[in-house]
Amino acid sequence: MASTLPGLLGLPTELLVSISSSLPNRDIKSLRLTCRRLFSTASLRLTRVFLSANPRNIDVFRSITDHETFRQQIVEIIWDDARLESRQRERYAGSYFLDLDNGRYYQFSGQCPRWFFNLVLASGADVDAFRYGLKRFPSLKRVTITPFAHVRLLTPLYETPMIRAFPPGFIYLIPHTWYVHSPGQRPPVSTRRNQLSEFEKDRYHGVRLVTRELAQFRHHNVTELIIDVNALLCGTSLLTGIDSTIFTEPCAEYNDLVTVLRRPGFRRLDLALLVGRQSYQEDWSASRSGLLRRALSEAPNIEHISLRTDETQKDSDDSGAPDRHFVPRKSIFPVDKWLCLRHFGLSQFLVRQNDLLSLLAALPATLRSVELSCLIFLEGTYRGLLADMRDTLDWRGRGTRERPKVIVGLPADSISERTIWVDEQVGIGVLRDAFDPLYERPNAEYFGQTIWAVAKKRPQPNSI
Known part of the structure; x- marks a missing residue:
């Protein structure tokens, strides 16, 4: 007998598990809040x-x-x-203060919040x-x-x-x-x-x-x-x-x-x-x-x-x-x-x-x-x-x-967070960004010596 549940909920449990396993934890958290079935099916991957x-x-x-x-x-x-230091206090957009000793931000309401140090x-x-x-x-x-x-x-x-x-x-x-x-x-x-x-x-x-x-x-x-x-x-x-x-x-x-x-x-x-x-x-x-x-x-x-x-x-x-x-x-x-x-x-x-x-x-x-x-x-x-x-x-x-x-x-260069990596190819390598895992460009502007090398897999981006 075909399922009468609408949309996503009508899928077999095995398929729901497979779909949720490909989602980032942030989306899984939202999915688990929608109903009891998805709460019990979509499991967080906390390693x-x-x-x-x-x-x-x-x-x-x-x-x-x-x-x-x-x-x-x-x-x-x-x-x-x-470690965040007490002298680093910032006001944001006229409405927020940040207490860096405690790592909490406060909404500004005319009076400065109480600061707690160390x-x-x-x-x-x-x-x-x-x-x-x-x-x-x-x-x-x-x-x-x-x-x-x-x-x-x-x-x-x-x-x-x-x-x-x-x-x-x-x-x-x-x-x-x-x-x-x-x-x-x-x-x-x-x-x-x-x-x-x-x-x-x-x-x-x-x-x-x-x-x-x-x-x-x-x-x-x-x-x-x-x-x-x-x-x-x-x-x-x-x-x-x-x-x-x-x-x-x-x-x-x-x-x-x-x-x-x-x-x-x-x-x-x-x-x-x-x-x-x-x-x-x-x-x-x-x-x-x-x-x-x-x-x-x-x-x-x-x-x-x-x-x-x-x-x-x-x-x-x-x-x-x-x-x-x-x-x-x-x-x-x-x-x-x-x-x-x-x-x-x-x-x-x-x-x-x-x-x-x-x-x-x-x-x-x-x-x-x-x-x-x-x-x-x-x-x-x-x-x-x-x-x-x-x-x-x-x-x-x-x-x-x-x-x-x-x-x-x-x-x-000496001022950016980008590095030339010679790994999966022979030649001048690719340019990668330390804080943007999606950034990868052929190193077209580098005219240095040719390097013969093969490499391990590219380090995976840090994600939660």
């Missing part, structure tokens, strides 16, 4: 949850941890570490919520920390609950807690950990908190730690990373990171380092101390490793002394201990062609992808490196499925 020192994000995080169905699905916590940090509510999540998310595998959730107005990197709660077109100051600088500048970072004040250290509040809690609380399943500064921002005006002074001498933050890497089954680390004044004034002390290599040696089962710095160019004053800035890659990467490695990524490092080629040759046979983006050559070129990889490495002789794929990223 990640946001957290920060912000009441709105904490409230939503807590609600999901207490939901018996949703909490079972969470595999990733994304920490928005762009309530979350003082109460430790974000710490408590994170601990609770580690206990309540049985499928949790990954923790991602980023300073760039808000980085472009109206098109944020991540639409956190706080950002989604703002009225349409809401204009506010973009917060930056981490040190962010442009090419040619040196952020004011001390070269020794014991010279830093607690205020400077707490710029990386989320990083310190996450690594500490993962180290101290052993009953969790987190095997992936990602410092997300957006790979598509390679070489552009938004340069940042975590404070690399933790690798100049032992400290609490270093010990916590080592404990996390030492965890059995740890499989992925994406690490972005702010080298600051260490590079040309202190001869790369964070790389030469041996602490970084020692930390990476604690993860013998790692499958994915990606390291980047905020460096963008050679020092023109030291063109006659390149050895001063050269740190052999094998003194940083313990490739002899990585027997399961499948992905290797290196971005914005000073390299020599022969040294990097030697490192690539030493990577294990399990390797399936390599990303080399925005490298700064003290000796050699991209073209020479890729030609040597083609001619000297044994990758071409491997089976199709065992052959590593290579992706190369080059900065389009």
Whole structure:
């Protein structure tokens, strides 16, 4: 007997499930509000949850941890570490005020709202919520920390609950807690950990908190730690990373990171380092101390490793002394201990062609992808490196499925968020935008050297 229900409701349940599975969560939420049948048929796909020192994000995080169905699905916590500062208060269109300490906006009615300063940090509510999540998310595998959730107005990197709660077109100051600088500048970072004040250290509040809690609380399943500064921002005006002074001498933050890497089954680390004044004034002390290599040696089962710095160019004053800035890659990467490695990524490092080629040759046979983006050559070129990889490495002789794929990223310029990526084609690559996943153009204006490369799949856009 044919269904007498009208339109969408007349479709079989299996077809309704298939249709709803292709919709974004925002549309599924609206669909579930229409009637009981669609409420029970269209299920939300919640695999990640946001957290920060912000009441709105904490409230939503807590609600999901207490939901018996949703909490079972969470595999990733994304920490928005762009902590909002009390001095950043904005009035919007004559009718709204934004309290950035609490992440709430208020409608203006003739009197300024009461301001509450640093309530979350003082109460430790974000710490408590994170601990609770580690206990309540049985499928949790990954923790991602980023300073760039808000980085472009109206098109944020991540639409956190706080950002989604703002009225349409809401204009506010973009917060930056981490040190962010442009090419040619040196952020004011001390070269020794014991010279830093607690205020400077707490710029990386989320990083310190996450690594500490993962180290101290052993009953969790987190095997992936990602410092997300957006790979598509390679070489552009938004340069940042975590404070690399933790690798100049032992400290609490270093010990916590080592404990996390030492965890059995740890499989992925994406690490972005702010080298600051260490590079040309202190001869790369964070790389030469041996602490970084020692930390990476604690993860013998790692499958994915990606390291980047905020460096963008050679020092023109030291063109006659390149050895001063050269740190052999094998003194940083313990490739002899990585027997399961499948992905290797290196971005914005000073390299020599022969040294990097030697490192690539030493990577294990399990390797399936390599990303080399925005490298700064003290000796050699991209073209020479890729030609040597083609001619000297044994990758071409491997089976199709065992052959590593290579992706190369080059900065389009120093002021935009667009990067040239050579991946699925031979030639001059395509231009992609860090904050617009739909933007992709042939790189018709780039007349540089030809690069021979094949690549892994394009990173998927961040969507909820």
